[in-house]
Amino acid sequence: MKTVPLTRTQRIRKRIRRWLRPPRRLRFSRGGWFFTGGSVLLGLAAMGTGNNLLFLLLGGMLGFITLSGVLSEQMVRRLEIRRRVPRATAGEPARITYEIRNGNRRLSAYSIEAGEDGMAGRGWTPVIAPQSTGAARAENVWPARGVVPLETIVVSTSFPFGLFVKERDMDLAGEVVVWPRTDRPVREPRPSGERVRSSGESMSGAAGARGEYRGLRPYRSGDDPRDVHWRTTARVGHPVVREYERDRSRALWLCLDLLSVDDELGEAAVEIAAALAARASRRGESFGLATQDARVRPAGGAAQLERVLDALARAELRADAPRLDPPVPPRSACW
Numbered sequence: 001m002k003t004v005p006l007t008r009t010q011r012i013r014k015r016i017r018r019w020l021r022p023p024r025r026l027r028f029s030r031g032g033w034f035f036t037g038g039s040v041l042l043g044l045a046a047m048g049t050g051n052n053l054l055f056l057l058l059g060g061m062l063g064f065i066t067l068s069g070v071l072s073e074q075m076v077r078r079l080e081i082r083r084r085v086p087r088a089t090a091g092e093p094a095r096i097t098y099e100i101r102n103g104n105r106r107l108s109a110y111s112i113e114a115g116e117d118g119m120a121g122r123g124w125t126p127v128i129a130p131q132s133t134g135a136a137r138a139e140n141v142w143p144a145r146g147v148v149p150l151e152t153i154v155v156s157t158s159f160p161f162g163l164f165v166k167e168r169d170m171d172l173a174g175e176v177v178v179w180p181r182t183d184r185p186v187r188e189p190r191p192s193g194e195r196v197r198s199s200g201e202s203m204s205g206a207a208g209a210r211g212e213y214r215g216l217r218p219y220r221s222g223d224d225p226r227d228v229h230w231r232t233t234a235r236v237g238h239p240v241v242r243e244y245e246r247d248r249s250r251a252l253w254l255c256l257d258l259l260s261v262d263d264e265l266g267e268a269a270v271e272i273a274a275a276l277a278a279r280a281s282r283r284g285e286s287f288g289l290a291t292q293d294a295r296v297r298p299a300g301g302a303a304q305l306e307r308v309l310d311a312l313a314r315a316e317l318r319a320d321a322p323r324l325d326p327p328v329p330p331r332s333a334c335w
Helices: 006-021 030-049 052-077 230-236 263-282 300-316
Strands: 024-028 079-084 093-102 109-116 122-129 133-141 145-158 162-178 211-219 241-246 252-255 287-292 293-301
Touching: 006 162, 024 030, 024 052, 030 052, 030 162, 030 230, 030 252, 052 162, 079 109, 079 145, 079 162, 093 109, 093 122, 109 133, 109 287, 162 300, 230 241, 252 263, 263 300, 287 300, 293 300
Parallel strands: 252 287
Antiparallel strands: 024 162, 079 093, 093 133, 109 122, 109 145, 122 133, 145 162, 211 241, 287 293
16 A cells, blocks of 8 residues: 555545535434434424423423533534554554543533544543543554555544534644554575675674574474474474574665566565564564665664664555665675
């Protein structure tokens, strides 16, 4: 998934829709439909019979409707909101946190919901005291990686009687960067040719491509079957593999070519790069990323993994991408 610039016609249509959409809206709940329908029927019966008791009941029901509209407007009128965007991964739930401040000096705000316009997730907080701040967390799932623009937050309340839902639009620009999946099974990268020492990068004893023998460890998904130590495997009853050290001057470069005419294959390549980066981070290795649009210098740690995943989330696969210029000679690259 990627963000696509809107055409001039689409921008005009969007502005018209927003202009026609009122900033305040009132929706009927299921109970509200029954209550309003009952009020209409009661009014018809009162006018048909002239019964004073029916008129009194009709007045009370109309008073409930009026009071509901006035109080719900007071709940959402003086709210201020801030959005905290999560680190999201494709296909996994992520929560957007809304910090809601009640600017009213006398009245508390009750039963406040907040969520993004066009998204199903809604967060709820029961009460926010005057001049205080509450938090609501909305959970959403984005099925594919990319950058999701956020424009409008919808704040609503069903206070006091649950008959109607008062909604208010609050414009607040932002975006959610959705990382690609990192759980795709991948094999161990192997040098494609002669092992060439890369200058300027340092590595200390991290497990990776073949170097000096380091020891034995349990088999993990993606390990090369040639590294299985069969004698130890037979003795302990589960697969055990040999582990080697990388050269101290080597770093893992992940080169992702954005030239793609098949979206499915292209997205699979992005997920493979993300899985390799996540595995390198878990092992404490130094790794970097190179694409036609971005280059992340090799480093290690969780912060480096976040930088690489951010770059992969923003990568735009296209059929007219220029030729990728790898940062290392092809004979020293791993495939």
